[in-house]
Amino acid sequence: MSTTIPWDDTVLPFQLDASDVRGRVVRLDGALDEILGQHSYPPAIEALVAETALLTALIGQSIKLRWKLSIQVRGKGPARLIATDYYGPEEEGGPARIRAYASYDAERLDEGADPFSQIGEGYFAVMLDQGPHMTPYQGFTPIAGTSLSDCAQTYFAQSEQLPTRFALTFGRSQSPGQAASWRGGGIMLQHMPQVGMAMKDTGEGGSGEGGLLDHTDILSGEPAENWNRVNILLNTVEEMELIGPSVSPTQLLTRLFSEEEPRVFPETEVHFGCSCxxxxxxxxxxxYGAKDIKRMTTEAGVVTADCQFCGAHYEMDPATLGLEAEKARKEAEARE
Structure with a gap:
């Protein structure tokens, strides 16, 4: 789906020079529409996938070329898994790619309840793949707060001791004469690391839920005042401004943070894309061995596989699959 507004499907990095705060503005419409269009999720699951996709685009924008950032939300409730991948641009100035899917128990799902409550006890995980021969990074934090945005904020406080704030919104919208489609937008704020900035020693763990860290455990003095001020400004943002069909990211930053001296950097386009x-x-x-491959073979004599992210369907000859087939292939290559 092609975008009709220049700032759709983009992430714009910025910095507030007067308050030592950096951030990003995300706008997803075509990419979010394609992610959710691959499946027929119930509304509660659509909401969880949409929120996770926006978080992934905001967090992922900072990774290097050809790296991959993934977010996984796993719970014991009806919403068992929300998984997203963000692939950094292949070259400088190129687009990033994003994909997402969910696994859920339809029989246990309570559509009348808050979507976040359908996750239950579990964890929020961020994983970074830096490429071949590099050990992937993994960071985890318990499901806590009232939203996935709260979980992401807790992750940054716990794992990196960086005060972080997200403001997100999403939903289906319809312009006159056009079909309804998904739109989403949001802002991420993050206090910049400073020399000597460290967690305050409370002696009793963090101030957040269950003893988790909060920004009050990390900042004090002028940095804390700056952080509180920009958060008060962000609290004035309106949902339609975040979604942004008539407000560009730069206009939004000027509207919210004009006295904080906002400075913007080159934006990154974000497209739906699968690596399967x-x-x-x-x-x-x-x-797998031959016996396993035989059990996977259908009555039609093929082995099938479906991509959970994009729905691609693959049919393969079982004689070309498995340990034995791979060994024969390598032997043939060695003889050539």
């Missing part, structure tokens, strides 16, 4: 392929499916199957 038949070769990757074959690689996954290469750990």
């Amino acid at each position: 392929s038949e070769d990757k499916v074959r690689q996954t199957m290469s750990i």
Whole structure:
């Protein structure tokens, strides 16, 4: 789906020079529409996927070229898993790619309840893949607060001791004469690290839920005053400004933070994109023996696989799959 507004499907980094705060503005419409259009999720699951996708785009924008950032939300409630991937641009100035999917128990789902409550006890995880021969980074924080945005804020406080704030909104919108489509937008604020900035020693853990860290455990003095001031300004933002069909990201920053001296940097386009392929499916199957492959073979005599992110369907000859087939392939390559 092509965008009709220049700032749709973009993440704009910025810095508030007067308060030592950095941030990003995200706008997703076509990408979010494609993510949710791959599935027929119930409204509660759509809301969780939409919120996680916005968080992923905001957090992922800072990763380097060709790196991958993933967020996983796992719970014991009806919403068992929300998984997202953000692929950094292949080259400087190129677009990033994002994908997402959810696993849920439809029979246990309470559509009348708050979507966040459907996760239950669990964890919020951020994973960073820096490429071949590099050990992936993984960070976890318990499901806490009243939203996935709260979980992300707690993650940054716990894992990196960086006060962080998210303001997000999303939903289906419809312009006259056009079909309804998804739109989402949001702002991420983060206090910049400072020399000597460290967690205050309260002696009793953090001030947040369950003893988790909060910004009050990390900041004091002038940095705390700056952080509180920009958060008060962010509290004045309106939902339609965040979604932004008539308000550009730069206009929004000027409206909210004009006295904080906002400075913007080059934006990153974000497209829906999946990394699945038949070769990757074959690689996954290469750990199985002939008996396992036989059990996977359908009555039609093929092995099938479906991508949970984009719905791609693959059909493969079982004789070309598994340990034995991979060994034969490598032997043939060695003889050539």
